Amino acid sequence: MEHQQASYRLPRAHGPRVAVIGGGHGLANMLRGLKQYTENLAAVVTVADDGGGSGMLRQDLGMPPPGDIRNCMEALANTEPLMSELMRYRFTEGSLAGQSFGNLFLAALNGISPSFDVAVSRMSQVLAITGRVLPVTTADVxxxxxxxxxxxxxxxxxxxxxxxxxxxxxxxxxxxPEHPKALPEALSAIREADMIVLGPGSLYTSIIPNLLVDGVAEAIQASDALKVYVCNVMTQEGETEGYTVSDHIAALFAHSVPGLFELCLTNSSPIPRDVAARYAREGAEPLYCDRDKCAAMGVEVIDRPIATVENGFVRHHPDHLARELILLHAERSVRIAGDRYDFRQNTSRVEGRRR
Known part of the structure; x- marks a missing residue:
């Protein structure tokens, strides 16, 4: 299938409504790219984390873990550089060593707010974020x-x-407890989305926990939006060693419903040999795409150059990933006249075609 490589000059306010579901650094990384294309973003984020600074605050204060929520808000923030630096600051000494100021700020807001989701909303206002960040549930899970x-x-x-x-x-x-109640706003964001994106992130600890919250998988299944799973570039030590792309998809379907999504976006950029060798020593490797098995589950795999190497680590490139997702939405979505913005009619420059 022909693939357009394009850049857009368009008003973000008219961009597609995108609901992204997951957690961890992968989700925040993707949000940094997506906010360049649309203001209509909703990040539905897991609250199952119990490690690191988030775990300490969860244990000490009885609040949901703030770390993944904070990462997403930082990615979407539109603040002065000093405020951004302050939110990312980690204490290096004393009882707060390793703790993020952003986590503490959210914890303080939680202390003066009637609920955690209200605290998140208030912090979003302080950081003037693009879109919304929503905990998938406020239950203690x-x-x-x-x-x-x-x-x-x-x-x-x-x-x-x-x-x-x-x-x-x-x-x-x-x-x-099983089947915790979803935050109503999270379900609404999924229902109203033009495109629903799962991942990228840790399969069992960042993405799947969201699907186990009551109503989330059902809302995704019932949606007419374009549904895309962004697969990890590498297998993950201690979680998905030896997994293929179809193994990831099978696990997602097994924890939700078969056919939850129809598209899987994978990376086609080469991984440098020295980087791959270092990952191999740690039990990780580039994810093998067994396309036929994916097709047998009703999922089309689309390869695009969406990865980069940063400080020796393989990461999704936020700009490249966002561009490919927006292009997929433009190419695959049924356009409705009137209130939907047609990206195909507003392409500012097509740089070429390639297969």
Missing amino acids: RLEAEFENGASVIGESKIFYCKKKEDCRIRQVRLL
């Missing part, structure tokens, strides 16, 4: 993983170590 040998562990931060110890695949994960 824990993540439990069960392995193929029958072993299990409770706690998102413990899954990595338990998997290394058991040396077998994860069979399933579940939330405790």
Whole structure:
């Protein structure tokens, strides 16, 4: 299929309504790119984290973990450089060592707000973010993983170590308590979206926990939006060693419903040999795309050059990933006259075509 490589000059206020679902640094990275194309963004973010600074605040204050939420708000912030630097600052000494000021700021707002989602909304106003950041639920949830040998562990931060110890695949994960109530605004954002994007991020600890919240998978399934899963570039040590693209898709369907999405975006950029070798020493490798198995599950795989190497680590390039997602939306979505903005009719420059 022909693929247009284009750049757009268009009003972001008329951009597509995009709901992104996940957590971790991968989601925040993608949001940095998407906000250049549309103001109509909604990030639905997991709250199952219990490690690091977020885990400390969760344990000490009884609040949902702020880290993934904070990362997304920082990515979408439109503040002075000093404020951005302040939000990212991590203390290096004393009892606060390793803790982020942004986490503490959100914790303080949570203390003076009637609920965590209100605290997130207030911090979003302070940072003048583009779009919205929404916790998928405000319930106090824990993540439990069960392995193929029958072993299990409770706690998102413990899954990595338990998997290394058991040396077998994860069979399933579940939330405790099961089926927590979704934040109504999160479900509304999914229902109203023109495009729903799952990932990128850790399969079992960033993406799937959202699908286990009551109503989320059903809202995605019922939507007429374009649904895209952004697959990781590399397998993840302690979580998806030996996985292929179809393994990722199968796990997502098994924890939600078959056919939850129809498109899977993968990376076609080459990974430098020295970088791949370092990953291999840590038990990770470039994700193998078994396209036929994906097709058998009803998912079309689309390869695009969306990865880059940053400080020796393979990451999705925020600008390239966002551009490809916006192009996919323009190419695949059924355009409705009137209130929807037609990107194909407003392309400012087409730089060429390639297969």
